[in-house]
Amino acid sequence: MRFSEILYWAREVMFAADLHSLPINPFFVCNNLYIQVVSYTEARSYGFTEIIEKINRVDVDGFCYKGDGDSYIIFYDDARTPKARINFTIAHELGHIALGHLKNVSMRPRYMTNRKNDPQEREADTFAGELIRPPIPFVFTGCTRIDDIQSVCNITYEAATVCSKLVQKMQERRDNPYYSSDFRFYHEQFFDFLYAKYCGHCRHMFVGADAKFCPVCGNEHLHWYNERLPILVLVADGLEGGLVVKYKEYPVNAQNQVLRCIRCDNEDLRPEDRYCKICSAPVYNYCAGRYFVSPHGDRVLAVDQACGAPLPSNARYCTHCGGVSAFYHAQLLSDWQSESPPIELPEPPEESTDFDIFG
Ligand SMILES: [Zn+2]
Ligand SMILES: [Zn+2]
Ligand SMILES: [Zn+2]
Ligand SMILES: [Zn+2]
Structure with a gap:
C-alpha cells in the first residue's frame, strides 16, 4: 500500500469520526465508528480468559478481532504504561481495520517483537501516527517545539520527536502543489483549531x-x-x-448587519441601510480608515486608508490592516480597557x- 494511501485512510477516519482538533482520543474515535474496545481486564470477565492468557504469554499489547459481517473488537492491555502508549496501540489496531488487513483473517495480534519486518505492521504504525500526531496542523500553527507537540497531542516525548521531524519536512512542502490536498484537508477539517x-x-x-x-x-x-x-x-x-x-458581541445577520442598532436599540433595519435611521449610527462594522493628527492637533480619520474589510461586531480594529473600525470610530464600542x-x-x-x- 502506498504511503499517501495510508494517510488518506487516516484522514477518512478523522472525517467519518467528526474530529476537528487535537488531541485525538482513539477510544472516542472507535466509539463513533461503532468499533468495540475491550481491555484485557474486561475481556477476562467476559469469558475470553483463555485467549488473553495465550496472548499475554507472547507479549502483545493489543489485537483486533473480526466478528460477523463488518463488526470488529479491539482488545488492549490496560496494564501498559504510559497511557499515551495505549492510545497509540488502539490507533494502530484501528489502522489494521481501516486499511483492510482483516479482510481474510479473523484476528491480528500486535507483536511487539519482529513487527518491523511485517509490512502490514508498518502500515498500521503509519496510520496511527497520522491519526494521533499529524504534522500538518503544526506547520499551519508554527508550533514546532517538541514539548508543545507532546502536550497538544497528548503523546510520549519520543512520538513528539518523530512528529517534529515530520513537521520540518512538511514545512518545505507547504508550497509544493503535489501536497496541496494534504494541507487543504487540515485547513478545512481543523479550521477553528488551527x-x-x-x-x-x-x-x-x-x-x-x-x-x-x-x-x-x-x-x-x-x-x-x-x-x-x-x-x-x-x-x-x-x-x-x-x-x-x-x-461583548452584538448579534448580526448573515450579511454582518447588527439586528438592533447598538446605540438606540432600533430594530427596524433594512438590508440596504448603512446607518440607523433614528440615530445615524453605523449598522455594519468594517474597516473605516486610519487615524492621524491634523496640523491643528485634532484626530482625523483618513477614510482613503481603509481596506473596507467586514469585521466582527466587537472589533475596534481591522484584523487585516490594523485600521480603525466603523463601530469604534462612531464610539459604539468603548476602549477595550473598560471591558x-x-x-x-x-x-x-x-x-x-x-x-x-x-x-
Ligand atoms: Zn499490528
Ligand atoms: Zn440607532
Ligand atoms: Zn483594514
Ligand atoms: Zn488584543
Missing part, C-alpha cells in the same frame, strides 16, 4: 485565518491559542482562570522567549 488566535495584550481569543492584528486592541503580536500549550497553562495558573476575556479588568501578568519563563505571548 486559526484560534490569542492576544496576550488584551486577552482576546478569536478565530481568523488571515488575521494579522487583534480586533479588540490592535496589537500585532498574535499567537496560536491552544489551552494545552505549556506556556498558556502556566499563564492561566497565574491568572486564576482569567486567560481569556470575553468582549477588561487590569491584571498583573506573570513573567514568562526564560526558556520560552521564542514563544512570547505578551508581545
